Amino acid sequence: MDSAVLDRAAAGGAQAANAQIVIDRLSHTYRPAHGRPVLAIDDVSLTVGRREFLALLGPSGCGKSTLLYQLGGFLPTETGTITVDGKKVQGPGPDRGIVFQHFALFPWKTVRANVMYGLQRMSLPKAEQERRAQEFIDLVGLSGFEDSYPSQLSGGMKQRCAIARTLAIDPEILLMDEPFGALDAQTRHLMQTELLAIWNRSPKTVIFVTHDVQEAVYLAQRVAVMSARPGRIKAIIDLDFDRRDPHLTKSKAFVDKVDEIWELVRGEAIKAQAGKA
Amino acid sequence: MRSGPAFAAGLFRYLPIVFLLLLWHMASTFHLVSTAVLPPLSSVLSSGYDLVSTAEFWDNTGSSMYRGGMGLLLAIVIGGALGIAMAWWKPIRYVSSPLVEIFYPLPKSALIPITALWLGFGDASKILLIFLGCMLPVTIGAFNGARGAEQTLIWSARSLGASRWRTLLDVVVPSALPELLNGARTALALSFILLVSSEMIVARKGLGYLIGFLGDGGNYDAMFAVVLVVAALGFFADRVYLAFARRVLRWRE
């Protein structure tokens, strides 16, 4: 790998030696069928370490989802490069699992069939597929709902199912696009705790897109704050909380950190609002 | 509901048809329509009974059902595949839409002289005409349905390791299914109309052949009996279709 790239990447964040994802000078222009092209991402460089939990925080419309979709390989990279384990991203793959805000469950498949889907694409024996599907259904607490269709589930259950589907194929990287954004406050909190528990049990590289500062601070080891459109990386904040502490969110250190980041984001959020008006 | 009440419910459900038949009966008893063009229901039913009890009639029905079924099947399979392909690959959309758009509004019976050159007057040309006439509703439905396939579902499948073909099969096709099937219902009804009109013009046998020759011979009792048979077959096919569609789409509720 080009060492200059590595250097620059290292300049962006810590843990360069353990870098798994390297985003280098990425820009992206969105071209709608009608209307002017929009610069969505402008010259973003970012390095993410192996098994790191990174939150990508920014106001709505700042291009953080676009960045995630490019990482997922769903959108082509035009300017700049993204490498995962030194290989350029060229299209989607099961090494990068994704969880969407609106679940994206196959509505014509039952919970079990949804979770099985990715497993069926791997060459596993049938029994093993079934065992693993059950394991992850149990893990997310959907036991008893294996034969339900998504339309019969609540929002939280749908997202559990989506998470189980993604985790079942054991991706090295977990891309999460505001996964709890569509859930109510209580469910969201529960899901956050569960996500942390799952991650603690088997750590993966997680890139977690959110516009909720508290969520970012609560979950991530590192928060990358993005600016309003065009999206740039404005700041990267390292966090070092003990997330096993049940009173963490009430601790002064936590609240201060949230406030500090919220100050950073607020300006951008206002800009984003102004830009829309 | 068990069988007794279920039967009563079914009877109630289809009571409007009885009402329609009653209307027909009254139209001829009160001379709203000349019996020369619309015979009384009773005589239609009695000649219908005579007709249905001949083997020849079932032979005619069989050959019509074969043509209609083949035409419809081709329309659903090819029309559905075309609609989905048109939504998935732009080149196919560009290349096929003028052809589809030109052929659909043509009266299929006007094409008989052309299809006769190529396929003669046998089953093949009738199947082709039925296929052409039934295809568009299916294609439009499949096309709109496939275009409505959610992007995140496609992406999910891809990131779960599905190839593009696999994604087409596993995500786009099921997404297109509700609208495709709705188009198929229209196609099903059209297939009966087209089948009769294509058999009326040239045929050795078939329900359209019967309608044509009974009508030309002024045997309106028997002709309307065949029309009723076509309507009954169409109705039955529609009900079977609805049950089938409900089963296929049961994930929606």
Place this chain on the structure above:
Amino acid sequence: MARINQGGAPMASPEHDSGQLPHFVRSFGWGVVAWLPVIILLVAWEVVARSGTVTPFMLPTLTRVFERMGSELVSGELPIAVGLTLWRALAGFVIAAVLGIALGLAMARNRFFYWFFDPIISVGFPIPKIAFLPILVLWLGFFDLSKITMIAFNTIFPVVTATIVGVYSVEKEIIWSARNLGTSERGMLWEILLPAAMPQIFTGLQVALPIALIVGVLTEMAMGGYGVGGSMQTASRMADSLGVFAGIFEIAVVGYVMVKLMAMLRRHLLRWHQESQEPTTV
């Protein structure tokens, strides 16, 4: 079902897009490619017609068919015939559209209407309606009225079934929230149900319009009188295959324009719908 409120980008994924060429170059290039199959078909026609394997009666050359259309155009026959056919087809279509949407809405919203008309639609749709032509003639005479009625009678069915499907697929949440915002029963119809069901209703109309044209031509063939179908019938009785093929071409052109205009109208009326992000064909 859940088509109305889906967000998200249009589906044709960028992997298939043709890259960086300027828009007009792309659309012109595609324009040529799009018509290629039609052109090939026409060329094949001309080649077969000239090859002598078939007689000019069975397949006249395109040049002669176009000449015939040209002379009919100059003499004024063609515009009159096309105009008459078009007027009847459109009149029948408009009647079928209005009544069909109204009936579909009534059936979707009212249990009595549904009970009464559901089996009738199911029986009436596949019935060969041409058998009832003599009755219509006796009731309504030989001229436009009976033809337009026949057209509307054939065309109404796909509109009704599409409207029902459309209304059924409107999400309950939309209806509930509208009611919650104090929408009246009537406002619900005009402001909520109709627009929300419009994609499916429009699909029904797109299926129905060509049927109107087809039935228009067929009734002219069966009953005589002026119009494209009438001229085709006269021509075929006189073993004048040029006239028949000219008629086929006229219907093809008229039908194609109709289908295209409907697609444009759809794009205009459904600007808010995600499908409009992409050009609508078919």
Place this chain on the structure above:
Amino acid sequence: MRLWKTLLGAALALPLTLGAALAQTPVKIRIAWVVPVANSPTILYEKPDILKFKGKSYDIELIRFQGTPPMITALAAGEVDVALLAYSSLALAIQNAGMEDLRVIADEAQEGVDGYYTSPFMVLKDGPINTVADIKGKVIATVGQGSAVDIAMRAYLKKNGLEDKRDYSSVEGAFPNMRALLTEKKADLISVVLPFSINPELVEKGKTLFTVKDSLGKSEFIVWVAKDGFLQKNKAAVTDFMEDSIRSLKYLMDPKNRAELLQTAARVSKLPEAAFSGWIYTNKDLYRDPDMLPDVEALQRSIDIQQSLGLLKNKMDISKYVDVSMTQAAAKRLK
């Protein structure tokens, strides 16, 4: 070795037996028809024991057509071999469709033969029309402009100084609906043929204003036609076919076999025997030549009238398109 010899023998014998089989394969004659019973082919081939050659030198296949135009297309495309055409369609097929190879091979029915039926043009008994002059400003119903009866009607009206559009308007209806058009006053003059013309209600309410005979005189109305190429290739088979046809026609025309005729007609048409008993194959029916030989002179006359009305571009000598040699040979064999 024995096996080889047997196989070799079989291999050698195969083409021989196949050839013999081919020689015996009957020529398939596809016949186009429009109206059951009234078009005789629908009833001629129903009694196997009088058909000497059917299934041997020839076989038939009956195909129904909605009208003459698709029949001409089918003839041109080689999809049918024998078609029943009215004199008017015959002339149009030869002149407009350019089917120079069309040949009249037999007679089906003649109009205006003395002592036989002729198709009437009818008005209401107690209606306003009593003479042809009364047609002025009225609506006439025809089965289609340029058809055989239509020509007869127009020719007669023209003889009486009446022109379409100027003096009367015309609408189209099928023969079965003519009665209703008249009695429901949708048309003032209708054109009908058997069996619709003898419907009791029509006979009761309507009266005949003039007939096809009044207009055309004696006319060769409907003929059997085939393509010359087909005839030349299958002369023997067609002769056999005509022999069976004539024998069957004579059998059915024989009063002794009337019950059988009525049964056949009823079975084929799915109508009651009563619908035919009063007229079929009697002098209340159109004239049919017992030897199925057409009257070429009468045919020429009708076509001339067609041409004079402007419904045929050029004059035409129909005798060039008549080949009754096979029918004559068949008739001779039966003598």
